[in-house]
Amino acid sequence: MKKYLVEFIGTFFLVFTIGMVVIDPGAGALAPLAIGSALMIMVYAGGHVSGGHYNPAVTLAVWLRGRCPVADVPGYIGAQIAAGIVAAMTVLALKNNPTLTPNEIKAVPALIAEFLGTFALAYVVLNVATAKGTAGNSNYGLAIGFTVMTMAFALGGISGGAFNPAVAVGLTVMHLANTSNLWIYLVANFAAGALAAVTFKFVNPDDK
Amino acid sequence: MKKYLVEFIGTFFLVFTIGMVVIDPGAGALAPLAIGSALMIMVYAGGHVSGGHYNPAVTLAVWLRGRCPVADVPGYIGAQIAAGIVAAMTVLALKNNPTLTPNEIKAVPALIAEFLGTFALAYVVLNVATAKGTAGNSNYGLAIGFTVMTMAFALGGISGGAFNPAVAVGLTVMHLANTSNLWIYLVANFAAGALAAVTFKFVNPDDK
Amino acid sequence: MKKYLVEFIGTFFLVFTIGMVVIDPGAGALAPLAIGSALMIMVYAGGHVSGGHYNPAVTLAVWLRGRCPVADVPGYIGAQIAAGIVAAMTVLALKNNPTLTPNEIKAVPALIAEFLGTFALAYVVLNVATAKGTAGNSNYGLAIGFTVMTMAFALGGISGGAFNPAVAVGLTVMHLANTSNLWIYLVANFAAGALAAVTFKFVNPDDK
Amino acid sequence: MKKYLVEFIGTFFLVFTIGMVVIDPGAGALAPLAIGSALMIMVYAGGHVSGGHYNPAVTLAVWLRGRCPVADVPGYIGAQIAAGIVAAMTVLALKNNPTLTPNEIKAVPALIAEFLGTFALAYVVLNVATAKGTAGNSNYGLAIGFTVMTMAFALGGISGGAFNPAVAVGLTVMHLANTSNLWIYLVANFAAGALAAVTFKFVNPDDK
Numbered sequence: 001m002k003k004y005l006v007e008f009i010g011t012f013f014l015v016f017t018i019g020m021v022v023i024d025p026g027a028g029a030l031a032p033l034a035i036g037s038a039l040m041i042m043v044y045a046g047g048h049v050s051g052g053h054y055n056p057a058v059t060l061a062v063w064l065r066g067r068c069p070v071a072d073v074p075g076y077i078g079a080q081i082a083a084g085i086v087a088a089m090t091v092l093a094l095k096n097n098p099t100l101t102p103n104e105i106k107a108v109p110a111l112i113a114e115f116l117g118t119f120a121l122a123y124v125v126l127n128v129a130t131a132k133g134t135a136g137n138s139n140y141g142l143a144i145g146f147t148v149m150t151m152a153f154a155l156g157g158i159s160g161g162a163f164n165p166a167v168a169v170g171l172t173v174m175h176l177a178n179t180s181n182l183w184i185y186l187v188a189n190f191a192a193g194a195l196a197a198v199t200f201k202f203v204n205p206d207d208k
Numbered sequence: 209m210k211k212y213l214v215e216f217i218g219t220f221f222l223v224f225t226i227g228m229v230v231i232d233p234g235a236g237a238l239a240p241l242a243i244g245s246a247l248m249i250m251v252y253a254g255g256h257v258s259g260g261h262y263n264p265a266v267t268l269a270v271w272l273r274g275r276c277p278v279a280d281v282p283g284y285i286g287a288q289i290a291a292g293i294v295a296a297m298t299v300l301a302l303k304n305n306p307t308l309t310p311n312e313i314k315a316v317p318a319l320i321a322e323f324l325g326t327f328a329l330a331y332v333v334l335n336v337a338t339a340k341g342t343a344g345n346s347n348y349g350l351a352i353g354f355t356v357m358t359m360a361f362a363l364g365g366i367s368g369g370a371f372n373p374a375v376a377v378g379l380t381v382m383h384l385a386n387t388s389n390l391w392i393y394l395v396a397n398f399a400a401g402a403l404a405a406v407t408f409k410f411v412n413p414d415d416k
Numbered sequence: 417m418k419k420y421l422v423e424f425i426g427t428f429f430l431v432f433t434i435g436m437v438v439i440d441p442g443a444g445a446l447a448p449l450a451i452g453s454a455l456m457i458m459v460y461a462g463g464h465v466s467g468g469h470y471n472p473a474v475t476l477a478v479w480l481r482g483r484c485p486v487a488d489v490p491g492y493i494g495a496q497i498a499a500g501i502v503a504a505m506t507v508l509a510l511k512n513n514p515t516l517t518p519n520e521i522k523a524v525p526a527l528i529a530e531f532l533g534t535f536a537l538a539y540v541v542l543n544v545a546t547a548k549g550t551a552g553n554s555n556y557g558l559a560i561g562f563t564v565m566t567m568a569f570a571l572g573g574i575s576g577g578a579f580n581p582a583v584a585v586g587l588t589v590m591h592l593a594n595t596s597n598l599w600i601y602l603v604a605n606f607a608a609g610a611l612a613a614v615t616f617k618f619v620n621p622d623d624k
Numbered sequence: 625m626k627k628y629l630v631e632f633i634g635t636f637f638l639v640f641t642i643g644m645v646v647i648d649p650g651a652g653a654l655a656p657l658a659i660g661s662a663l664m665i666m667v668y669a670g671g672h673v674s675g676g677h678y679n680p681a682v683t684l685a686v687w688l689r690g691r692c693p694v695a696d697v698p699g700y701i702g703a704q705i706a707a708g709i710v711a712a713m714t715v716l717a718l719k720n721n722p723t724l725t726p727n728e729i730k731a732v733p734a735l736i737a738e739f740l741g742t743f744a745l746a747y748v749v750l751n752v753a754t755a756k757g758t759a760g761n762s763n764y765g766l767a768i769g770f771t772v773m774t775m776a777f778a779l780g781g782i783s784g785g786a787f788n789p790a791v792a793v794g795l796t797v798m799h800l801a802n803t804s805n806l807w808i809y810l811v812a813n814f815a816a817g818a819l820a821a822v823t824f825k826f827v828n829p830d831d832k
Binding site for chain 1 (some may be wrong): 241320324407412413
């Protein structure tokens with residue numbers, strides 16, 4: 001139960017920060033720095049309790065890599081999605097229910113963008129937070145959070161830059177993404193998480 | 209006594225940086241980066257002496273969590289408030305006593321914003337700087353400072369982004385906040401600090 | 417083989433990020449932050465497997481310093497160059513094959529700029545990632561990635577800011593650099609890597 | 625000799641970055657981030673050899689604190705000043721010898737600004753890089769470099785933001801500061817370094 005609460009709190013602040021800094025007036029060009037830092041601080045705060053996933057695609061990747069019990073997976077993903085929805089509603093209330101029109105995105109480039117960004121994220125998570133070769137480091141949160149920052153700078157204009165199904169749900173609730181595009185995020189994010197787990201095992205063969 | 213001096217120095221540079229980068233000409237859109245970094249560097253510099261609170265709401269949270277002797281609380285809070293006032297006066301002198309008009313804030317959104325931002329801050333502080341599960345890390349200052357940066361990006365436009373009663377006092381002295389709104393910061397900041405302590409104990413049940 | 421895959425992945429995301437944030441619409445003035453962070457996250461993710469070079473000039477420097485087997489050098493450099501080309505083609509596809517005109521650069525200033533930036537990078541890499549005196553630190557990725565950020569801020573306007581032959585090849589494929597200038601990067605980057613190795617040995621005489 | 629070379633290299637890249645990002649076209653509002661990061665990376669690269677001062681006022685503070693042999697002081701300061709001059713000349717050459725007019729500064733505010741910024745810097749250096757209570761951390765470079773970034777954001781408009789006599793000399797050579805104001809930096813920086821050493825000893829009484 002405490003793990004699910006930590007996943008809820010972390011995902012809440014991630015999605016909440018995204019909404020607050022993206023919806024005008026927000027943080028402008030600096031939004032990716034705020035978003036990546038929101039993830040970083042929550043990974044540092046909650047990693048020792050829940051692993052600090054805050055992302056169903058990361059939970060999938062960590063489970064496939066063998067560092068998340070299957071019994072935890074539904075609770076983790078449920079807490080993450082619920083947090084994304086609650087955060088989105090909190091943002092809308094604080095921003096006075098703005099009328100927003102999602103940016104148009106094209107399916108194929110968005111699929112590629114979400115796949116690449118989520119692959120980078122899950123690949124970094126597995127290597128800095130679950131590998132024997134990097135055990136005990138103090139940089140895992142910086143590496144994970146700034147991966148989202150980097151990918152948001154690189155790919156935000158193509159796909160909206162979710163790299164996370166719970167974020168995609170939050171973006172949809174805030175009308176920053178179209179409901180009809182939700183499948184793009186789900187397909188690309190989970191596929192990338194799975195490939196990252198396979199890649200991790202290949203490059204860390206002695207790390208069971 | 210040395211602890212109080214460290215709390216004074218750290219809070220002084222935090223509030224001093226806020227005033228210098230917020231009052232025009234300051235750091236513009238980058239102000240939250242400077243402010244969060246001011247907290248980060250002082251946490252790294254003074255944490256081994258005083259714990260590096262620099263914030264009465266954090267002192268409350270750390271005391272409730274059991275890592276600050278009750279006898280230290282008045283001295284800590286006194287040093288922090290005094291530093292906020294001295295820093296504000298130093299800023300006004302260096303800026304040639306500018307005539308400033310506080311931004312209007314609305315009480316309910318500001319209460320929510322200050323509550324959420326301070327909860328995030330105290331939750332991060334307790335988990336990265338007082339938990340057994342993260343003992344010995346080198347990231348505590350980065351996590352704590354960048355929480356203030358992130359929350360300032362997200363919420364600065366709603367409440368002014370104090371998340372700290374000593375900062376709120378400093379903002380009031382600098383005429384960046386209205387005296388009539390000081391209660392908002394005090395109520396929201398201390399309530400959030402208390403809830404963060406309760407939350408910490410729930411998610412770290414074996415960490416006395 | 418796993419080392420080469422890690423070098424490919426890391427260099428891919430470095431060059432991919434460069435293209436995405438430099439070609440309009442990109443990250444504007446914040447591009448160096450995104451680029452430096454791309455290198456940082458990949459160094460943290462892959463350092464324990466391959467050393468996290470992602471740069472033929474760094475591979476040269478690490479080999480000269482005695483921390484990369486000569487048998488690995490061709491595979492490393494091949495993987496890095498291949499990744500630079502694939503990343504550049506991916507960027508062009510995602511950006512809809514833009515018609516780009518490289519900025520004019522002057523050979524002598526560009527040689528100096530690439531030499532200085534690459535020397536700083538290789539000097540930092542050798543000292544933070546291969547020296548006995550800094551073994552076990554958690555800051556190697558931050559130091560290495562932010563060296564590229566710093567040098568890109570300082571020198572990007574002079575030479576384009578590659579500091580890396582694989583990046584130079586990627587820039588050329590994306591028409592962000594002229595093919596006729598490729599020799600500038602190759603000469604300056606490798607010469608700087610070699611001098612950094614000599615400098616490292618002089619300032620760390622007991623570190624074989 | 626190797627210590628002096630490391631001090632030369634680190635100070636060179638610090639002053640070189642300052643000139644390149646401050647003189648138009650530079651890094652604009654992001655200049656403090658580049659400058660602070662330049663110091664950070666050189667502290668991480670050279671700290672294990674020379675301590676990574678790159679600043680005569682820091683060398684004074686570290687000597688007073690008892691962590692720099694008196695015999696090293698002249699060599700350190702000489703290397704730092706020489707590096708400041710060489711870096712400034714390199715910047716002028718790469719920028720095509722621009723005609724620059726220093727910003728006007730007022731003596732009293734500039735003295736206060738340089739004193740406060742240098743005190744923060746030397747206080748952070750002594751606590752994160754020489755204190756027993758923080759031994760073995762990986763954050764010393766981040767804390768030190770970002771202190772300069774923070775103080776440059778806060779105080780750059782008042783004094784130019786040197787906080788370092790070697791930087792002040794470099795600024796003077798580049799015509800970014802008036803020769804007639806050099807005494808301001810020397811007086812304020814060395815006085816602040818000395819006070820930081822006294823403060824350090826008071827708050828770390830058991831740390832000889």
